[in-house]
Amino acid sequence: MSSLVDVAQAAGVSVSTASRVLTGSSHPISAKTRARVIAVAEELGYSPSALARALVSRSSRLMGVLVSDIVNPYFSVIARGVDDVASRAGYVTMLCNVDRRTTTEITRVRTMRDYRAAGLIFAGSGYVDDPREPELAKAVRQAQEQGIHAVSLTARDIGCRVIAADARAAAYDVTDYLISLGHRRIAFIEGPEGMVATQQRRDGFLACMENADLADGAQCLPGGFDFEAGHAAAMRLIAHPPLPDAVVAVNDEAAVGALSALRQAHIDVPGEISVAGIDDLRVSRFVGLTTVSLPLYEMGAMAARHIIDTPPEAAAGAAETTVLSHRLIPRETTARRRPARA
Amino acid sequence: MSSLVDVAQAAGVSVSTASRVLTGSSHPISAKTRARVIAVAEELGYSPSALARALVSRSSRLMGVLVSDIVNPYFSVIARGVDDVASRAGYVTMLCNVDRRTTTEITRVRTMRDYRAAGLIFAGSGYVDDPREPELAKAVRQAQEQGIHAVSLTARDIGCRVIAADARAAAYDVTDYLISLGHRRIAFIEGPEGMVATQQRRDGFLACMENADLADGAQCLPGGFDFEAGHAAAMRLIAHPPLPDAVVAVNDEAAVGALSALRQAHIDVPGEISVAGIDDLRVSRFVGLTTVSLPLYEMGAMAARHIIDTPPEAAAGAAETTVLSHRLIPRETTARRRPARA
């Protein structure tokens, strides 16, 4: 409860002097005074108000991160990347779950603005032709004009810096790998309807199939980002034989769901059918899922570092895009295509 | 960038009037003035400084949550519970990963204090005989004296309110279930050395075994909270036959690791051996793991609600304990003990 004036008084110095020693200012202070102030501050249990500090210095050490749902490992890994570099730099990360709702994103952006956050990280993807996107873009612009850095971790048209992996290429690459294993008829389990991330990954899949002259063997199934969606999609596949040679899901969680459904139906994976995903979550290692590794942790870390290292004046700067590389991780759920049983 | 004075000036009113309009105060304001202020604020893109507001009102709408690692689903579910009620009440949640380090917890508590957080939630467990605990308790006390509510989600002796499940009873109950299925020789995969959570769960296991006169059949294996630890523990079990009738792990993640190791070794679960965990994470449903459901989301939500609903004056109040109920969830990794093969 004691403030700087209390400390100053008790130490018999002026507030400025107290401030200078407590902030570790380079301003010259006699060793004696310094020691006394520090001792008094400690004794009084002085806690410098980060609020007042941010107010007067016109810059906070707050970092906002907007995720769809922190329970989703895709996002929690990103959040961890953000917080690791943020906390190491003396920043505090503010977490916002937006449940993929653009309107919620807008309100959160405003809140982050009210807190004069140093930066704002959009971890989740947007929607195709989202009518709310202009409003979000406006909120972002207003934040930027205030010196708040905005970074998106997916390709997104809201006028901010983008640090992301190439989702389309990632999908292309797993598909290509499956084709290289001899698979011809491949099913793609899609993500949530209308999301850009869904579209990009589907596009990558389709482009690869077409380039391999396998467009006829391509099949897209409605799905979703979660286990249940992948499970359901696979069930539909099972219900309508013949099974494709392989299935690639929009992400690992759906892939694991599909895998689970197939094995429950006593279908041999990868013997009868190969399964692959995208993201390379922790769980994927455990189940041996072939996937594409995306640098999620690094994306969060890089975004945070960018925010910390770039002066506020540059917040409204050019919305450059940094594309991070991904990597195919072949594991045990995929195998060379088995010749058809006679 | 425009402040309340800018808005007031542009609207031709005093700051007080502008403030009253913009805060939705009950103070009477003429409709005309109100409309004008609102219009001007909108036009100027006015964003009220939450910092200044907190400074003058001496109470912020910041909620701190300390987790071991947000990537761990146990904690992300808690964090989600916290943020859901926090954000709905207009609070912002500040996330801190402390990696189970008491010293990091201490510094984070101080940081939360500097931000004048409304509350502080300790999601993770502490250590037995932790030499740093007094220092942490002191930091907590200082925070409380400032009106900051502290809540621990595990039994923890740091002088704050506890809202937690009965870990010991949870472990007791799974063990009891296993025994009821006819199992006699049961192994327990422990958590990280020295953690209170580990101790409590082990205690519950041992107490149950003793009560069933099965102390001789009880076996404790060093393990950990993660997949790898469970996997390794199961490997050790496999390496030293005969296998016990069942294994209960300190938590679900370790249980899944054990399950995975056993099945990799072509050991039939639950045919040859039953496996159970504690926590009831999402993954447990997917793999059909028998476990004990802990109200993690509710714990986070309740803690947040408590903080929001209790006036700051009561922060230093009695450190009551609320014990939440758990529930056994029998699934497919456990089965009645099979008579020994002749």
Added chain:
DNA sequence: TTGTATGCGTTATCAA
């Protein structure tokens, strides 16, 4: 090396 004074953006008290 230390101190004084000003302002950061709000809310709230007290007048008018």
Added chain:
DNA sequence: TTGATAACGCATACAA
């Protein structure tokens, strides 16, 4: 119904 004005806790430009 509206308006001055005093805090809130701190950093810093300017003096001394």
